[in-house]
Amino acid sequence: MLSFRGGVHPHDHKEITKDKKITELSPPDTLYIPMQMHIGAPCVPKVEVGERVLMGQIIGDSDAYVSVPVHASVSGTVKEIKKILLPNGSMSDAVVIENDFKDEPFDEHGKNKDYTKFSRQEIIKMVREAGVVGMGGAGFPTHVKLSPPEGKVIDTVIVNGAECEPYLTSDYRVMLENPEEVIYGLKVLLYAFGIKNGYIGIEDNKKEAIKKMQEKTKNEEGIRVVALKTKYPQGSEKQLIWSITKREVPRGGLPADVGVICVNIDTCCAIAKKFLYNRPLIRRIVTVSGSGIKEPQNFSVRIGTPFSYVIEAAGGMAGDVKKVIMGGPMMGIAQYDLNVPVVKGTSAILLFTEKELKQPNTDVCFRCGRCSYVCPINLMPYYIADAYRIGDIERCEKLGALDCIECGCCSFTCPGNAKPLSRVREAKRTILENRRQKA
């Protein structure tokens, strides 16, 4: 079985929403569409208060290279432009749209169906226009990913269907319900690079998805569906590339350095939607799960829908909810305000009651070394944590704190609940801050 060294095996809890079909969530009256849902320069609003916008119309854009435009996810009127809180805790300008429930599309339907008519540059430009970002959570603009630095030859495209985070079933449902779109998106990418070597990697706890994708790719030349060992963080880019191709992304490098481009299932669908139906990225699949929700669901949600609306649509909270997380439980971000909107990177909304959150209130490291054992990138988290504890940031850097992918395996496995990740992450940010100050 394809795998990598390290990692942990948390209970996946996917049974809760595994068999729940993706349902289209009707958009709310008011949507808050942030100008920054990606890594890079924030967009500038291109519409004015009172203006009527159509579904799929660009409402924010930026001239910066590392940035993608933002689209209206419904048709309606711009009510105001104000600063709002985002799920990642930062503040950003947002265009508030009052929905008129007409869903009047901005663009002609399905005019670019044949991707083979376009050159690689044109395809990349169209991907940018569609506002596609990495939808696994990080939100890195996909068109930047598709433009590797000169001299780097891409020979493999990997579609990441690992979905290793517990509770999440959005990618799984997409693979079962829209396998054609996934394959179409992959074909667009393979065509853009002029190569015939595509992989769809799926963890082997999703047997049905593997079967389905294998069935659908039977007659596709150069596309292989591979089963991966169920292990967290199998869906991390570098680990996935190693598992499938046995190539190691160099320190501080990009997948392009080893000739690989890696995209998420939902990202692949977003690319396919641009070409198939000429639709930009205005929806995303969100798993609503956890013990604190009445009816766990897989929703197709318009970008900009407030969390509270999504939770209400899933029957509301059950019991005494103590924590709400955007994303998976391992790497997701805890929320304190449910008025935040669903953004491009919102793969799940998880609600937990006290039961799941029980954690010993200790902070002890007894140097058992388990964190080093499970670290998928071979760091020594307890060493870095110790160096941070005494304020030796230089040593943290020497020990490779910057290579940390923040997967949380170390904190998950720590018997003393010493939260090594928290310290490594702080060390990492301090190093980056110091660098910025020097520059």
Place this chain on the structure above:
Amino acid sequence: MTQSLILALAVSGTGLAFGIILAIAAKIFAVEQDERIDQVIEALPGANCGGCGYSGCAALAEAIVKGEASVNSCPVGGVEVANKIAQIMGVKSEDVIRKRSICRCAGVKDAAFDKYEYTGLQDCVAASRLSGGQKVCQWGCLGLGTCVRACMFGAIQIVDGVAVVDKDKCTACGLCVKACPKSLFALIPYDAEECVLCKNQNKGAEMRNICTAGCIACKICEKACDYDAIHVVDNIAKIDYSKCVKCGECVKKCPKKIIRLI
């Protein structure tokens, strides 16, 4: 007998020879060091706190002798040390105003509202990176003790969720000023008494949902002051200590009781 005598002579002879060589080498390769450096090191407190901005007392001594730093650069030593160093350096000592540090937040647990429950690393820097910390007030003290750990003199304590500086233990080295992610610490003259314990720049009406112990920019203190020493700038009262005469009027009139005598 003779053998041991020869041995003894040989050993002491080699020792003597090496001694002479070393003595000559020391003369030839001698590193000239200003003797005043040692004297200044002697005069400095020797806490190596780094409050002066140099990596320790020795580094500061060197900088003073080289003329890169002024004789009153040591914030810990105060007037006394400055005078001693001035004497060594043969210059007239400039005036040193003894200072102390204060934490400008009065948002104790019951006063300041929280936006979430923080269970992470007990460190203000870590907490402040999670959308500014658990307090609704983005300026407020997080009370996780990063300053307590930074202080070399044990002068800071967290009391009811807010850092409090012990006036007498504080040496104004400034380490807390650097450590606090919220920049809450300020160095004020040692004998100043009135302090504004708030940094919140929100308007008065917004304060209702943030903290009950916050400046509401009502300007009552401004009107109460006969000496033009307190002004509300950016919705926060600021005292000009060069004008303050310690009459205590502002302390009496402040409706939120955040101008205090400490």
